[in-house]
Amino acid sequence: MRGYEDSPGNMSTGLTEWFRNEVHFWRCVHAVLIVVALQFILTPVALFFLQFSVYSPFDGFSDWLTSFADSPWRHICLLGAVFVLAVYHVTCVNVAPVIHVTRLAQVVHFCHPRSHGQALLRAFAGAIFVRAMLGMSRGPYARVDVRCTPSAEFEECMSEAYVFLVLHGAFTSVSLHLSQLAAKGSCLAFPPIQVVSLRKHLHISSTVRRAAWDTMRRAYIYYLLFFFLGSFLKCWIYGDMEPTIWVGDLQTVWGLIDLRLLWALVVTGAALRTVDQLAVVMRDYYLTKGYQFPVMIQFEAERPLQLSTAMASRGCAFVQYLSFQDFRLLAEHSRARRAQVFAVSTPGCHPLHWGALCEACLVLVRQFCQALGQVDMPPPTRPPNPPPGTPQASRTEGASFLRMRPLALATPPLGPMQMMNQVQPPPPQPKLSIVRRMLDALKSNPLASYFISELPDVKSRQLFADCQPLIWAIEGLCLLVCASKKEDQYGVVQFSLPEIFSALLELDQLLERHGKRCSILRRPNSSSGRELRLGRALAAAVTTGLYQMTTTFKQHLGSIDLTTEYRRRLKQFEDFTR
Numbered sequence: 316m317r318g319y320e321d322s323p324g325n326m327s328t329g330l331t332e333w334f335r336n337e338v339h340f341w342r343c344v345h346a347v348l349i350v351v352a353l354q355f356i357l358t359p360v361a362l363f364f365l366q367f368s369v370y371s372p373f374d375g376f377s378d379w380l381t382s383f384a385d386s387p388w389r390h391i392c393l394l395g396a397v398f399v400l401a402v403y404h405v406t407c408v409n410v411a412p413v414i415h416v417t418r419l420a421q422v423v424h425f426c427h428p429r430s431h432g433q434a435l436l437r438a439f440a441g442a443i444f445v446r447a448m449l450g451m452s453r454g455p456y457a458r459v460d461v462r463c464t465p466s467a468e469f470e471e472c473m474s475e476a477y478v479f480l481v482l483h484g485a486f487t488s489v490s491l492h493l494s495q496l497a498a499k500g501s502c503l504a505f506p507p508i509q510v511v512s513l514r515k516h517l518h519i520s521s522t523v524r525r526a527a528w529d530t531m532r533r534a535y536i537y538y539l540l541f542f543f544l545g546s547f548l549k550c551w552i553y554g555d556m557e558p559t560i561w562v563g564d565l566q567t568v569w570g571l572i573d574l575r576l577l578w579a580l581v582v583t584g585a586a587l588r589t590v591d592q593l594a595v596v597m598r599d600y601y602l603t604k605g606y607q608f609p610v611m612i613q614f615e616a617e618r619p620l621q622l623s624t625a626m627a628s629r630g631c632a633f634v635q636y637l638s639f640q641d642f643r644l645l646a647e648h649s650r651a652r653r654a655q656v657f658a659v660s661t662p663g664c665h666p667l668h669w670g671a672l673c674e675a676c677l678v679l680v681r682q683f684c685q686a687l688g689q690v691d692m693p694p695p696t697r698p699p700n701p702p703p704g705t706p707q708a709s710r711t712e713g714a715s716f717l718r719m720r721p722l723a724l725a726t727p728p729l730g731p732m733q734m735m736n737q738v739q740p741p742p743p744q745p746k747l748s749i750v751r752r753m754l755d756a757l758k759s760n761p762l763a764s765y766f767i768s769e770l771p772d773v774k775s776r777q778l779f780a781d782c783q784p785l786i787w788a789i790e791g792l793c794l795l796v797c798a799s800k801k802e803d804q805y806g807v808v809q810f811s812l813p814e815i816f817s818a819l820l821e822l823d824q825l826l827e828r829h830g831k832r833c834s835i836l837r838r839p840n841s842s843s844g845r846e847l848r849l850g851r852a853l854a855a856a857v858t859t860g861l862y863q864m865t866t867t868f869k870q871h872l873g874s875i876d877l878t879t880e881y882r883r884r885l886k887q888f889e890d891f892t893r
Contacts, residue, residue: 330619331631338606339633343405346597350401351394353519353593358393358448361586365579366454375452382451393447396440397590400488403437404594408602410632411781412499412845416773419766425496434492441488444590445583446481456480456579475549475565476576479541480583482548486537487530487584491591499845500595505603505636505783509644517596519589526588530581537580538571605644606637610655610668623671626788627678635784642672643787646794650802656795657803666807672795673811676788680818683778683785687825690774775833779850786849786856789819793860797867813876816864820881823857830854861888 362375382389415421424430449456456477463472495501541548545566565571608622618624622645625638645652660667796815799808833850865872865888872889 328630330625330628330634333619334631334634339602342601342604343402346405346594346601347398347401349597350590350594351397354394354397354590357519357586357589358451361448361582362452365448365452365582378453379451382453386450389447389450392443393451396444396447397594399440400437400444400591401594401597403433403440404591404598405602407433408501408503408598410503410505410636411783412502414773414777414780414846416769417767418770422766425493430492430496434489437488437492438485441484441486441587442481443484444587445484448583448586449477449480449579454579455575476573476579478549479545479565479576480579482541483537483580483584484587486540487587488591490533490536491588502845503603504599505640506599509605517593519593522592522596523585523589526592527581527585529588530584534577534580534584541565542568542571602633603640605640608638608641610645610652611658623668623675626672626675639784639787639791642676643791643794646791646798653795653798653802657799657805657807659805659807664805666805669807669811673792673815676792677814677818679785679788680822683782684818684822684825686778687822687829690778690829772833775829775850776846779846779853782849782853786853789822789853789856789860793819793863797863800867812868816861816875816877816885817881819857819861820877820884823854823861824884826854826857861885862891865889 359376359379362379363373364375366375366378368374413424415424450458456474459474459477460471461474461477542565608625609617609620610622612618612621622638622641625634626642628634628638645656656668656672657666658668659665792815796808796812803809865885868875869889872885877885
């Protein structure tokens, strides 16, 4: 870290590299290893249900144990498929969702080649997972080649039920990918309450029940697809082979009504969905787990790892989220670390730590206020200039000439040639670009306008989609201010009170004004997703913080230097707390 001591840019780069190599990498490794290790518990349970029989209920366990010696490559394939799914979830992740401005952008996002490649990768992993599990079961669906008739020993045919189940694994993975893509499942969900125990965070039983229910609920879709497209899929898979004879009549309604096949489909689909859901749970648990940044440092080389430096950095979104999360937890739960924040430097007695942390929070508040003000600002409108020949234009020109006449210098009258030389042609009108003209032409078409027109409240969604660090900053700042009344021995916080109150009152005013014009915030029962929840959480954090500080310093509010407008707005909080 010695090479990152000079400039803020190098410091931010060093912090990002350190976090990526020392924190993020090992958290991803732990998440993947936990998911892979859980398969030694989930796989025998799935085989137990897959081969359950009243007369021999433990055949699944015995087959799972003997498969280690008979066919270990099946275990390798199954663990490899689980490893691919777990690595996909920890690598294809972001902390804030991408908000698309138009419906066309949403369609392009779904049809992007990267999305297609990810879907194919997950489909291949899902098919391998189901095929390996069926091979371990040693049941009627364990092999793709079966006897054509019970009496024919050397004549083998292709099992249509085996292909049916393997393709269902690919279908399940693709449907999971599409549903997570639509619901922004790659975005991390930072919990409001940190769950320390991994056992309490897993909820394996509820995950398995939900996976089984989702598999049964979506089974009819796959049945319909296989009924209409199954013959084409079989020809595509085995088209280059010799003419094959298929066992099983799954192209008819009566052939599909097979309870044993349905049970195998539910068990294998539920196992695959459980693995995928556990990979998401482990990803969210490890990547959103709190990390303690040091408030005070002993060596200059550790400055990039300091809490104030991490909060002020903008190079890595993960670092910013975790630093503000740590700041929020520090402000509420750690008295010893709060004492480090309120400490002063020696020599000099300067509140360096409090000043840096407070400034990092207030910078975030000011940036959000500026962005929110630009969203609420109406576009500038200029009245069209009247033509020169109209009476209104003549009166305007005459009035302006009379107003400017006393300020003009006395000049001799100009000759006709000089007047002709001074007359300049009007500037040419700027020509619209070809793309602009094409967009204007498309907007006149109702169908095209539906896709390229801006979605409602999209600017508000973009603004609130990434405001989680701001919520933590406001909550932590207000908690520190309230705790300073008893714990601040040097009075370092009182000098920042006017600035903190002014910033929060301005933000509260802008949020109240924005809530009146934003349709998604006006609907009390709206389910617009993450952005709506964060917007309401931000408004609640600002209001709660102002109430907390007003209650704590209600006897000293008169001595805080505020403007008349902010004083009047603060009076509402004072009247409520009485």
